[in-house]
Amino acid sequence: MLLKDLHFTREQILARFDWSETNEVMLGYYPDTSPLKDWEKYGMYCPFEHCIATMPLQEELGPQSCPIFSHDCPAGEEQVTLCKEKEA
Numbered sequence: 461m462l463l464k465d466l467h468f469t470r471e472q473i474l475a476r477f478d479w480s481e482t483n484e485v486m487l488g489y490y491p492d493t494s495p496l497k498d499w500e501k502y503g504m505y506c507p508f509e510h511c512i513a514t515m516p517l518q519e520e521l522g523p524q525s526c527p528i529f530s531h532d533c534p535a536g537e538e539q540v541t542l543c544k545e546k547e548a
Contacts, residue, residue: 487504487509487510488509488510488511488512488513488514488529489511489513489514490510490511490514491511491514492510492511493508493511493514493515493534495507495508495535496508496509496510505528505543506526506528506533506539506542506543507535507539508526508533508534508535508539509529511534512526512529512531512533513529513531515531515532515533515534516531516532517530517531517532518532523537523540524536524537524540525540526540526543527540527543527544527547528543528547
């Protein structure tokens with residue numbers, strides 16, 4: 461089974477969970493795709509780790525693909541470049 465086969469669309473994820481009845485959200489699946497201001501304080505990899513699993517996952521990695529999670533970064537290529545530099 462390929463990783464792409466395990467991916468759910470953002471709409472499927474949002475439909476599956478009723479976010480209004482809980483304050484608990486699995487990391488990566490938060491529906492708000494705005495950058496998280498205090499991401500470093502929480503030990504996260506980047507400002508979008510909280511929502512990365514809700515982003516598209518292409519069959520082949522591209523310039524917008526997160527170097528850690530493979531999903532397309534909501535901030536685009538500029539953030540991907542920053543993350544790659546951080547990894548090096």
